[in-house]
Amino acid sequence: MRDRFVYRLTLTIVVAIALGFALGLIASLFLKVSFFVAFALLSISSAIMALTIALALPSLLEPLQRLTIALKRGEEPSGLLLLELGTLGEAIAEACKTWHETVSQLKEERALLQTILRRMDEAIIVAQENGTVILANPAAQKFFQLPNDYAQRRLTELDLPFGLMELTQNALRYKLPQMGEVQIIHPEEKFLDAYATPLLINGQLEGVLVVARDLTKLKRLERIRKDFVANVSHELRTPIATLRSLAEALLIGGKDDPEIRENFLQAIADETERISRLLNNLLELARIEAGQREWHFQNVDVAEITGQIVDRFSLAASQKGLKIKAEIPEELKVRTDPDALMQVLFNLVDNAVKYTHQGEVIIRGERFTYTGGDWVVISVTDTGIGIPPEHLPRIFERFYRVEKARSRQSGGFGLGLSIAKHIIESIGGKITVQSQVGKGSTFSIWLPSSKLD
Ligand SMILES: Nc1ncnc2c1ncn2[C@@H]1O[C@H](COP(=O)(O)OP(=O)(O)OP(=O)(O)O)[C@@H](O)[C@H]1O
Numbered sequence: 001m002r003d004r005f006v007y008r009l010t011l012t013i014v015v016a017i018a019l020g021f022a023l024g025l026i027a028s029l030f031l032k033v034s035f036f037v038a039f040a041l042l043s044i045s046s047a048i049m050a051l052t053i054a055l056a057l058p059s060l061l062e063p064l065q066r067l068t069i070a071l072k073r074g075e076e077p078s079g080l081l082l083l084e085l086g087t088l089g090e091a092i093a094e095a096c097k098t099w100h101e102t103v104s105q106l107k108e109e110r111a112l113l114q115t116i117l118r119r120m121d122e123a124i125i126v127a128q129e130n131g132t133v134i135l136a137n138p139a140a141q142k143f144f145q146l147p148n149d150y151a152q153r154r155l156t157e158l159d160l161p162f163g164l165m166e167l168t169q170n171a172l173r174y175k176l177p178q179m180g181e182v183q184i185i186h187p188e189e190k191f192l193d194a195y196a197t198p199l200l201i202n203g204q205l206e207g208v209l210v211v212a213r214d215l216t217k218l219k220r221l222e223r224i225r226k227d228f229v230a231n232v233s234h235e236l237r238t239p240i241a242t243l244r245s246l247a248e249a250l251l252i253g254g255k256d257d258p259e260i261r262e263n264f265l266q267a268i269a270d271e272t273e274r275i276s277r278l279l280n281n282l283l284e285l286a287r288i289e290a291g292q293r294e295w296h297f298q299n300v301d302v303a304e305i306t307g308q309i310v311d312r313f314s315l316a317a318s319q320k321g322l323k324i325k326a327e328i329p330e331e332l333k334v335r336t337d338p339d340a341l342m343q344v345l346f347n348l349v350d351n352a353v354k355y356t357h358q359g360e361v362i363i364r365g366e367r368f369t370y371t372g373g374d375w376v377v378i379s380v381t382d383t384g385i386g387i388p389p390e391h392l393p394r395i396f397e398r399f400y401r402v403e404k405a406r407s408r409q410s411g412g413f414g415l416g417l418s419i420a421k422h423i424i425e426s427i428g429g430k431i432t433v434q435s436q437v438g439k440g441s442t443f444s445i446w447l448p449s450s451k452l453d
């Protein structure tokens with residue numbers, strides 16, 4: 001502050017002396033006054049003038065100074081300050097308004113873009129030309145399990161699938177969009193539809209945009225559809241071939257021997273029955289899937305239904321030396337479709353008896369409160385061969401059998417559980433399984449315990 005004052009004073013004196021000297025010289029030449037008098041008078045008046053300007057200047061510059069500080073801080077200058085600045089203030093106010101509008105528009109656009117990126121199912125990653133990641137939306141963070149500090153890391157550090165990295169590098173190298181299907185094998189099989197687009201600004205490569213869509217579900221459905229056709233053909237081929245050879249054998253001469261004829265005709269009847277059972281099961285699945293099966297909800301006495309099931313299977317169970325019983329609280333009622341419940345229990349108990357060689361099959365029922373809802377849970381427990389854990393996730397798929405040969409011998413198509421699951425889900429419930437190899441299995445039906453009529 002002091003330095004500035006000394007500087008200004010010195011400047012004032014120097015300017016005054018210079019002006020006084022110059023004007024004194026001119027005055028002494030033209031006004032015939034002594035040079036020193038003219039010099040002194042003019043020096044004094046110049047000094048006063050220079051001092052006035054020097055003193056006035058800071059107060060003129062002061063609002064500008066405050067304005068600079070406000071703008072530097074990103075603050076809007078106050079109305080009073082703009083008033084002090086007069087016309088300049090008006091221009092600045094106008095500029096500030098435009099600036100504000102532009103900034104808030106940019107903020108809105110940015111927020112919109114972020115919402116879109118957050119909501120997108122597709123994984124999106126943007127990286128600079130040198131591979132430094134600048135953006136990854138939540139879908140990408142989740143899908144590729146990116147570390148929290150993914151930003152500013154190189155793409156190569158993020159452990160992205162090899163196929164995706166290849167597409168990205170090619171997009172950067174050839175400056176051309178790349179697309180392809182990427183298969184991930186570890187930790188679980190997944191399929192991606194991926195695009196890598198170079199980001200060119202004025203022809204200059206600035207980075208790369210990577211977009212990946214999860215195709216796993218679609219692929220799985222495609223595979224199920226293909227397997228389904230293959231399975232149906234396969235299941236039909238065997239009985240049809242058997243029928244043909246039986247018919248041929250009868251035609252060749254078998255028909256003349258009463259014993260052979262009897263046996264062959266019985267075999268034909270059995271195979272025909274098998275084919276018709278397969279077709280009925282397939283039709284049933286198709287009807288449920290197409291939403292064509294109608295459900296008739298009513299109050300169902302669980303003990304009554306399970307009692308009927310026990311009666312139906314008691315002969316088959318006793319022939320295998322198995323005990324079968326139902327332990328259901330008397331008052332247990334549920335609002336559901338009785339035929340559907342009966343069909344599902346039939347499939348579960350059929351399996352329990354089929355895959356148990358000694359011990360017992362018990363049907364239990366109880367009320368259960370779980371994940372905020374009330375359920376009626378009916379379970380079928382057996383002491384049978386059990387299901388190895390690696391098969392459990394696929395057990396409800398169509399045509400899935402743990403031991404294909406053994407199950408086929410026992411007449412199964414691998415459709416019972418898949419039908420059971422479809423039915424239970426269609427009536428608002430769910431079905432779960434717990435199993436231990438060599439110890440047995442428990443299949444549980446969860447039905448929402450809605451109000452009874
Ligand atoms: N209680 C059980 N104990 C052991 N394994 C079972 C049990 N229930 C089902 N499984 C296994 O799950 C597979 C699928 O069962 P699912 O009922 O769908 O078909 P299936 O009994 O073979 O034939 P289907 O029911 O069409 O006659 C069976 O082949 C069997 O390997």
Ligand SMILES: [Mg+2]
Pocket residue numbers: 347350351412415416417
């Ligand atoms: Mg079955």
